[in-house]
Amino acid sequence: MTEARDTSSEAEITDRVVIVDDDDDVRLSLANLLQSAGFSTSTFNSGESLVAASGWDGSHCLIVDVRMKGMNGIDLVRLLRERRIDTPAFILTAQCDEETRRRALRAGATGFICKPFDEDELIELIGHACEGFKR
Amino acid sequence: MRKEHLDPAEPSLGPLVNAMIEAAAVRRAQEVARILDVVSKSGTLPEVFAADPRRPDAHERETGRQISQLQRYILDEKAEIQAANRTFDVAEQELKRQLQLTEELSRTGSFRWNLKTGEDHWSDNFYRLLGYQPNDRPATTDAFLARMHPEDREPLFRQMLQATQMKEPFEVEFRLAREDGTVVSCRSRGRPEGADYYIGVLMDVSELRETEKTLRRTELALSRVSQRTEMGELAASIAHDLNQPLTSIAANAGAARRWLGRPVPDIAMARESLTCLIHDAKRAVSVLRGMQDLGTTNATSSMAFRLDEVVAEVVAASAAAADTHSALVLSDLHAGDTLVCGIPVQVQQVIYNLILNGLEAMDEVKDRQRVVKIRSAVLDNETVEVVVEDAGNGIANDTLPHIFDSFFTTKTTGMGLGLSICRSMLERHKGTLSVESEMGLGSRFRMTLPIAASGSVADQVRGGGD
Numbered sequence: 215m216t217e218a219r220d221t222s223s224e225a226e227i228t229d230r231v232v233i234v235d236d237d238d239d240v241r242l243s244l245a246n247l248l249q250s251a252g253f254s255t256s257t258f259n260s261g262e263s264l265v266a267a268s269g270w271d272g273s274h275c276l277i278v279d280v281r282m283k284g285m286n287g288i289d290l291v292r293l294l295r296e297r298r299i300d301t302p303a304f305i306l307t308a309q310c311d312e313e314t315r316r317r318a319l320r321a322g323a324t325g326f327i328c329k330p331f332d333e334d335e336l337i338e339l340i341g342h343a344c345e346g347f348k349r
Numbered sequence: 350m351r352k353e354h355l356d357p358a359e360p361s362l363g364p365l366v367n368a369m370i371e372a373a374a375v376r377r378a379q380e381v382a383r384i385l386d387v388v389s390k391s392g393t394l395p396e397v398f399a400a401d402p403r404r405p406d407a408h409e410r411e412t413g414r415q416i417s418q419l420q421r422y423i424l425d426e427k428a429e430i431q432a433a434n435r436t437f438d439v440a441e442q443e444l445k446r447q448l449q450l451t452e453e454l455s456r457t458g459s460f461r462w463n464l465k466t467g468e469d470h471w472s473d474n475f476y477r478l479l480g481y482q483p484n485d486r487p488a489t490t491d492a493f494l495a496r497m498h499p500e501d502r503e504p505l506f507r508q509m510l511q512a513t514q515m516k517e518p519f520e521v522e523f524r525l526a527r528e529d530g531t532v533v534s535c536r537s538r539g540r541p542e543g544a545d546y547y548i549g550v551l552m553d554v555s556e557l558r559e560t561e562k563t564l565r566r567t568e569l570a571l572s573r574v575s576q577r578t579e580m581g582e583l584a585a586s587i588a589h590d591l592n593q594p595l596t597s598i599a600a601n602a603g604a605a606r607r608w609l610g611r612p613v614p615d616i617a618m619a620r621e622s623l624t625c626l627i628h629d630a631k632r633a634v635s636v637l638r639g640m641q642d643l644g645t646t647n648a649t650s651s652m653a654f655r656l657d658e659v660v661a662e663v664v665a666a667s668a669a670a671a672d673t674h675s676a677l678v679l680s681d682l683h684a685g686d687t688l689v690c691g692i693p694v695q696v697q698q699v700i701y702n703l704i705l706n707g708l709e710a711m712d713e714v715k716d717r718q719r720v721v722k723i724r725s726a727v728l729d730n731e732t733v734e735v736v737v738e739d740a741g742n743g744i745a746n747d748t749l750p751h752i753f754d755s756f757f758t759t760k761t762t763g764m765g766l767g768l769s770i771c772r773s774m775l776e777r778h779k780g781t782l783s784v785e786s787e788m789g790l791g792s793r794f795r796m797t798l799p800i801a802a803s804g805s806v807a808d809q810v811r812g813g814g815d
Contacts, residue, residue, distance in 0.1 A: 244600050249618075250622070308596075331599065
């Protein structure tokens with residue numbers, strides 16, 4: 215099952231963020247927040263649907279939930295790194311313990327976002343990551 | 350002649366020695382019998398003993414020689430029997446030594462009890478197990494009972510008496526209290542032997558009992574770890590379920606603020622964000638309601654049950670814990686067939702919790718018996734009560750008003766939720782839980798429950814076909 219909602223406008227080059235989360239409310243609210251801050255977003259409800267989809271590889275940043283049905287977020291990031299996709303990837307989780315953090319970073323994650331997050335910090339963090347990747 | 354000393358139950362060395370003696374005796378006896386047979390039949394000595402007719406005095410000499418020869422035969426036989434007896438003595442000593450060693454190593458002792466005369470025979474190790482020196486006193490029932498733990502003396506005596514009257518085998522377990530103060534857990538097995546005897550063994554099972562205690566403590570610790578793990582998993586699950594809507598609320602609220610804060614406010618997107626936010630808030634509320642339901646009495650599992658039955662089950666289940674705390678749990682139940690309505694297992698959890706608290710409260714008590722007493726009684730037409738009383742050191746006056754508060758604890762472990770949850774459970778059963786305590790004497794927890802209306806619950810009675 216693939217769900218992709220691309221909000222980018224062809225007329226302007228905005229920072230494009232991919233959100234992968236199996237919780238509809240979290241996924242859509244996160245997309246809403248990023249759009250309100252000027253990002254364009256693509257959303258997927260599973261790691262498998264992201265891997266199967268095309269057209270998102272021009273994105274500047276990924277936000278991946280760690281606890282999903284099927285492939286979990288850490289395995290998804292590991293798979294992307296194995297495929298030489300080096301887009302910054304942030305792990306989104308409520309399990310903000312050291313062990314999860316270590317596993318995420320070892321798999322190739324760029325950073326760690328704890329739920330619930332501070333919206334300003336999140337937007338700043340994602341903005342920096344997009345800028346860095348574009349350079 | 351030594352045959353009587355050999356115990357037929359002992360190893361095969363005895364019969365072998367007997368066989369040797371018998372063979373030697375038979376050989377000699379056959380030889381003597383043969384000579385006497387010849388003499389009696391012919392009136393003369395056999396050829397080898399016959400007199401020389403050429404020398405008249407030779408007959409006397411020959412007779413003397415033959416008598417000497419017979420005496421030698423007799424002496425030889427005596428020597429042989431003595432040698433066999435020495436072999437037998439060595440073998441008997443060896444057998445005794447082996448039996449003693451076996452009894453020492455296996456921490457057992459054996460006895461033989463003459464029912465008619467009351468005379469006992471105890472093995473050396475039997476004496477030692479009782480804390481006596483081997484053969485330092487007559488083996489008597491009184492000497493045996495003198496070493497019995499005072500609490501076990503009467504029930505043990507009754508059991509033994511019953512078994513011997515019925516001529517049945519017995520297996521009893523009791524404690525021995527030695528003079529030096531040590532208490533030994535023992536098991537004894539015995540069976541009738543012939544018409545007048547009982548034979549049996551006494552075994553020191555202290556180590557086994559200690560191991561069992563350790564095992565029970567481990568099981569208890571494991572069950573607590575398991576409870577904590579379950580609590581941890583539950584907390585993690587609740588945290589996750591609450592985190593999701595809270596994350597969405599934060600994101601949608603932030604989005605709404607940003608849509609409105611744009612140079613040209615996007616009212617439609619802000620409204621959509623707020624609509625989503627309300628949805629998220631409702632989701633959070635439903636998670637909280639789910640949590641509340643976890644602790645609520647489920648009407649479908651509520652039933653009428655006999656209070657005394659479920660109390661008796663808890664008392665039985667607490668025996669292991671009592672043992673671990675070197676204490677006793679005694680019950681005195683007088684609620685009879687009185688029914689209460691609710692969830693039996695929750696009522697049992699409350700009582701078990703109170704018993705465990707009582708046992709733990711007595712850990713420091715050294716000067717009196719550690720007993721938790723459970724009493725039940727019908728107070729009036731509507732109420733039945735269960736009282737759990739310990740002989741601990743009591744609860745301080747300034748602590749007493751807080752002991753049912755959540756997160757209040759006087760223990761080094763636990764979250765201080767036990768009594769708070771107990772009271773909540775009883776309140777959900779329309780019951781009460783209160784406490785009285787006297788420093789230095791102990792505490793008394795009193796729980797009351799409403800009696801179930803018999804007509805409305807008759808069909809639901811637990812175990813109701815009896």
